[in-house]
Amino acid sequence: MMLQIQNLSVFYSKAMSLNRASIDVEAGDIAAIIGPVGAGKSTLLDAVLGLNDATGSITFEDKNLRQLPTSKIVRLGIGYAPERGNLFTQMNVRENLLVGAYTSRAAIESNLDLVFDLFPILKKRQNQEVGTQSGGERQMVSLGRALMNSPRLLLVDEPTIGLSPKVCVDIATALTRLNSQHGLTILIAEQNANFTLGLAQYIYLLEAGRIIGSGTADELRADKAIQESYFGNRARST
Amino acid sequence: MLIQILLPGLLLSGLYALIAIGFTMIFSVGRVLNLGYGAFIMFGGYIYYQSAQILGLGKVPSFVIATAAGVLLGLIVYVILIRKLKGDAIAIEISTLIFAIVTQAAIIVVFSPSPKSMWPLIPGVLRVGDVIVTYNLVVAAVTSWVVLAALFLFIGKTHIGRAIRAVSMDPKGAVISGIDPDRINLIIWGLSGGLGAMAGIFLATYTQLAPAMWVAPLIIAVAVVIVGGIGSILGGLVAAHVIGMLETITTTLIAAELRGVATMLLIILVLIIAPKGLFGKAEL
Numbered sequence: 216m217m218l219q220i221q222n223l224s225v226f227y228s229k230a231m232s233l234n235r236a237s238i239d240v241e242a243g244d245i246a247a248i249i250g251p252v253g254a255g256k257s258t259l260l261d262a263v264l265g266l267n268d269a270t271g272s273i274t275f276e277d278k279n280l281r282q283l284p285t286s287k288i289v290r291l292g293i294g295y296a297p298e299r300g301n302l303f304t305q306m307n308v309r310e311n312l313l314v315g316a317y318t319s320r321a322a323i324e325s326n327l328d329l330v331f332d333l334f335p336i337l338k339k340r341q342n343q344e345v346g347t348q349s350g351g352e353r354q355m356v357s358l359g360r361a362l363m364n365s366p367r368l369l370l371v372d373e374p375t376i377g378l379s380p381k382v383c384v385d386i387a388t389a390l391t392r393l394n395s396q397h398g399l400t401i402l403i404a405e406q407n408a409n410f411t412l413g414l415a416q417y418i419y420l421l422e423a424g425r426i427i428g429s430g431t432a433d434e435l436r437a438d439k440a441i442q443e444s445y446f447g448n449r450a451r452s453t
Numbered sequence: 454m455l456i457q458i459l460l461p462g463l464l465l466s467g468l469y470a471l472i473a474i475g476f477t478m479i480f481s482v483g484r485v486l487n488l489g490y491g492a493f494i495m496f497g498g499y500i501y502y503q504s505a506q507i508l509g510l511g512k513v514p515s516f517v518i519a520t521a522a523g524v525l526l527g528l529i530v531y532v533i534l535i536r537k538l539k540g541d542a543i544a545i546e547i548s549t550l551i552f553a554i555v556t557q558a559a560i561i562v563v564f565s566p567s568p569k570s571m572w573p574l575i576p577g578v579l580r581v582g583d584v585i586v587t588y589n590l591v592v593a594a595v596t597s598w599v600v601l602a603a604l605f606l607f608i609g610k611t612h613i614g615r616a617i618r619a620v621s622m623d624p625k626g627a628v629i630s631g632i633d634p635d636r637i638n639l640i641i642w643g644l645s646g647g648l649g650a651m652a653g654i655f656l657a658t659y660t661q662l663a664p665a666m667w668v669a670p671l672i673i674a675v676a677v678v679i680v681g682g683i684g685s686i687l688g689g690l691v692a693a694h695v696i697g698m699l700e701t702i703t704t705t706l707i708a709a710e711l712r713g714v715a716t717m718l719l720i721i722l723v724l725i726i727a728p729k730g731l732f733g734k735a736e737l
Binding site (some may be wrong): 264266284285286289290295297300301302303304305306310313315316317318355360361363364397 | 569613615616618619622623625627628633
């Protein structure tokens with residue numbers, strides 16, 4: 216198991232944001248966590264990177280991540296593209312990517328090639344200040360920056376939020392290529408269940424901080440209650 | 454008349470930029486006001502004095518020793534004080550102010566409260582038409598610009614420099630890129646201590662060495678941060694030159710006693726008209 220999370224709980228003040236959540240991610244898989252806004256998806260991904268105070272167990276390739284500082288967790292080979300991007304808006308695209316290479320300087324050129332191959336528009340606009348870019352381009356920069364540290368596990372939070380259908384397809388294509396061509400293991404947190412369904416091999420359902428179900432896309436499609444709650448009519452027709 | 458204002462103003466501005474840059478960097482990256490910054494300046498001046506004028510080690514070695522001592526002081530302050538108060542801006546500001554006062558007391562104990570005259574770095578004067586400026590101020594300004602240019606190259610072109618900018622722009626984005634903000638803050642405090650000490654050498658040779666000499670540069674540094682735009686090093690450099698020119702105009706055309714007053718009025722004006730300053734965004 217590449218990533219194993221067991222009984223993970225996170226409190227913000229007295230509010231419980233995650234309640235004993237457990238998920239496993241196999242090496243080479245695309246796994247997903249789907250759930251509504253406020254379900255705790257971002258909290259869970261943040262916890263993997265050690266960005267919040269959590270209880271429970273998180274192991275990555277049998278290494279205990281708890282108590283490790285984020286910079287060391289990143290060096291272990293985990294990339295993170297957070298929901299808000301957290302990009303450096305007064306830097307240009309190339310500089311943002313180079314910051315992402317902070318822990319992997321020996322592979323800068325090959326990683327830049329990979330990012331520009333996945334998102335050719337970034338190569339054209341590498342000197343553009345990120346603050347002036349569209350939401351879709353920023354999402355690409357965020358993913359690209361996460362790839363610059365040569366990760367073996369990529370965490371992606373809400374990659375389609377606020378994006379046009381065309382850009383969502385581009386993002387999905389890039390994630391699929393990263394998984395199938397480059398063997399990258401990916402964990403996506405997403406509220407757009409239909410986007411996730413076509414990508415992930417295994418899906419967890421998260422509601423109010425609890426994992427309420429899990430299964431393959433086919434298994435979840437076959438569950439009528441889950442289908443109505445998460446996938447709607449479009450899923451039924453797929 | 455114009456050259457009488459422009460030349461000294463330009464040179465003084467270079468010195469002010471060096472005085473302010475270390476303070477601005479700490480604010481940009483750590484988002485805290487280091488009210489003890491003036492102590493780095495005072496410390497640098499006194500170490501140089503001890504080394505060059507008391508021990509006779511020579512100006513260049515003394516310059517290097519004082520700058521290195523400033524770096525060390527910055528690192529020590531960060532490790533024993535700032536790191537432990539992480540995240541509490543008010544506690545940091547109060548503690549750094551106390552640090553400056555304690556440093557002043559220590560300086561008085563060691564060196565006595567009387568002001569001391571410093572030998573100029575290079576004696577003599579430069580005449581440009583009717584204008585006379587000391588070589589000392591010329592050396593101070595030119596060295597300041599060279600140091601600032603090197604600093605900009607470092608921040609703009611190196612991995613560590615980009616990491617410093619990244620932490621200042623988006624700490625979470627920097628952390629998830631594998632950057633350790635604690636290490637970056639340590640570097641910044643060391644740099645700030647060194648730059649402050651260097652500024653202290655120039656300031657002490659331009660004015661004089663005194664235990665209370667940390668207050669005036671702190672006011673200049675705060676003014677530069679407010680006028681330049683909170684969080685902007687580029688804005689700070691522009692503001693330092695604006696303030697340097699303004700002080701020269703005031704003292705040359707109106708009265709030497711008004712040194713500092715125009716700067717205070719400028720702070721109020723900027724706070725009213727453009728509260729974010731000239732370059733009020735979180736960039737370096």
